[in-house]
Amino acid sequence: MENFINGMWTKPRSEQYADVFNPCTGEVIETFACSNIEDVNEALHVANLAFKNWKKTPVAQRAVLQHKAATLMRQNAERLANSLASELGRPLAGCFTEISRSADLLDFYAEEGLRMKGEIPLHNLEGEKALIVREAIGVVVAITPFNYPITLLVMKLGAALMAGCTVVAKPSEDTPISTLILAEIFMEAGYPPGVFNVLTGWGYEIGNALIEHPITAKIAFTGGTSTGKRIGATAAMHNKRITLELGGQSPAIVCEDADITTAVIAIVRHAFANSGQFCYRVNRVYVHKTKYQAFLAQAVALAQKLKLGNPHSNADMGPIVNQKIYQNSEAQVLDALEKGATVLTGGQRLRGEEYDKGWYFPPTIISDTNHSMKIMTEETFGPVVGIMPFETNEEAIALANDSEYGLAAYVFSEQVGTGLRMAESLEAGSVWINNISRSYHDVPFGGVKQSGIGREKGHYGIEAYTELKTIYLNY
Incomplete structure (x- = not known):
């Protein structure tokens, strides 16, 4: 399978592909694109162009699209679940459950996004108001592991899209198929090209390029603690926002x-x-x-x-x-x-x-x-x-x-x-x-100590993809 960039299947600039294996049999079941720096630049560039319009899209319209994506996930549950079972090896019933719960989370985020609010403090100053508003943070890089590839992406994707951000997703090399199918479903739901992109590939170079790129505003990562620490350190050097859901014991x-x-x-x-x-x-x-x-x-x-x-x-x-x-x-x-x-x-x-x-x-x-x-x-x-x-x-x-x-x-x-x-x-x-x-879905999830930074789910999850802005109005 190729990358999914700007609403279409896109060949990697390297023209190289790697195999996806069935962990039950060791058989090759699919291939995925081995992306390079040029692919990173292209994906982030189109996501940034899409962001300029997507952030202005009415929240109610975003919610309609997200509900439609959730509906299409349920309609395509058999296709998604079978792809998950093949690339992950999990029993099929558990794969269907992941699809169902992920669609439910999309619906929840859609409704929760409609309830997001700003504030006007009651300073009681004549001719003056302070307005506290939330604005979309920008282009988000979502890096997800193999174990729950749809759910862990939707925890980031559903919140980011409702906040007005655009997303470049980087799935695990073990389980890229289901994520690429999900991108196709979102395109069918009517999302504008470039709002949700998927880039596949091996190694440190691609991940680091996504994190360090000047267009990237936030990195949302689920995975091992050692990798999360490296991402956090790199992001801090460039003042990137982060949500890290890391290891547990x-x-x-x-x-x-x-x-x-x-x-x-x-x-x-x-x-x-x-x-x-x-x-x-x-x-x-x-x-x-x-x-x-x-x-x-x-x-x-x-x-x-x-x-x-x-x-x-x-x-x-x-x-x-x-x-x-x-x-x-x-x-x-x-x-x-x-x-x-x-x-x-x-x-x-x-x-x-x-x-x-x-x-x-x-x-x-x-x-x-x-x-x-x-x-x-x-x-x-x-x-x-x-x-x-x-x-x-x-x-x-x-x-x-x-x-x-x-x-x-x-x-x-x-x-x-x-x-x-x-x-x-x-x-x-x-x-x-x-x-x-x-x-x-409506309560925060995340860790303390070496288990991460930030929270996902609930209104907390959507707020994590916004920046606060204070506007001082005199009239």
Whole structure:
């Protein structure tokens, strides 16, 4: 597939393409354009030209287009979901859910954009007013990872377009197909050429050129913490605005008074969804010592019921997307074993005719862990969970906060007051109490510490693509 620039398919100036692989079979399923600096210049140039008119487009008209794009996403759900399943390896049902929720988010942003307001402070000065208005920030570069390629782009795209910005998206090399299809859908919805562009390619050079380019006003990035730090440092040198949603190492605390069955179901479901390949999954669990053995027994039993297979089977989990991501899970398991932990289930790559061509790693539960082990301190991005006991709630909070990350945390306690007090003490951008759901569209999502800067979703997400301007009016 080619780049999508200025409303049309555009060949890369390099005239080179790379392969997209099916992670279940290793087969080539498509190609993507290997862009160069000339392609970067072209994409940002047309986005900047489009911005001059798009920022003047009435917000109500933007909302109509965004609702139409959401409708077309639902109408094209089968095409999008199948492309996601092929390039990511996730079970098809999960791919349909991603499309549906992403379309819902577009609709939410469309309505929320209509509610954006300015202010006029009541200074009570005769013949003088101060007007506080919001203006679109400019051309946005959206850089997204492989794990939820549509949702993580729509979190940026839907907000930016409603604010009046134009977008150049750079998807992951593992999953570019679905993003390119999405650009085609937005064009069909009636967006002006150049408002939403997609540029594909490998390597540091392209990403750095997008970030440093004088046209780029903001970079919205979801991905690893080390890459995010580099983007933040480069953006700061050029006074670019940023939103960074980075890595996570999310803790769950199961208190002495918790309902163990409720906690196990929520934690196992969340920890192994998408084969553990998302940033705010449960990575480590702290269980009160009186409930520790019961929790382990129930968690292992439930994890062992999960089925692995290709996206078009009735599988609960697919393969890990590539060898690089897979190796992290394997390395953390070995590290934990060397330091005295016990693998209760899983722990080794699945073999056999059904699995040999993909990087299939089973749901893995490790007990008797501690903070000398990587599973308890480093992001895994795979289906591996470390579990350790604690004695007091204060100890559990200290352990949970003993991390450079702060994206999400989870608490299970039958006492509402205990749950709330612990939530207030946990260093995380979002905390769930007594269940684990998907993040809602109308509330902010993002992290603290090394898990990022800024928030997405809700009106907070749209405001992040605007600049405040004060106008002093005398009359």
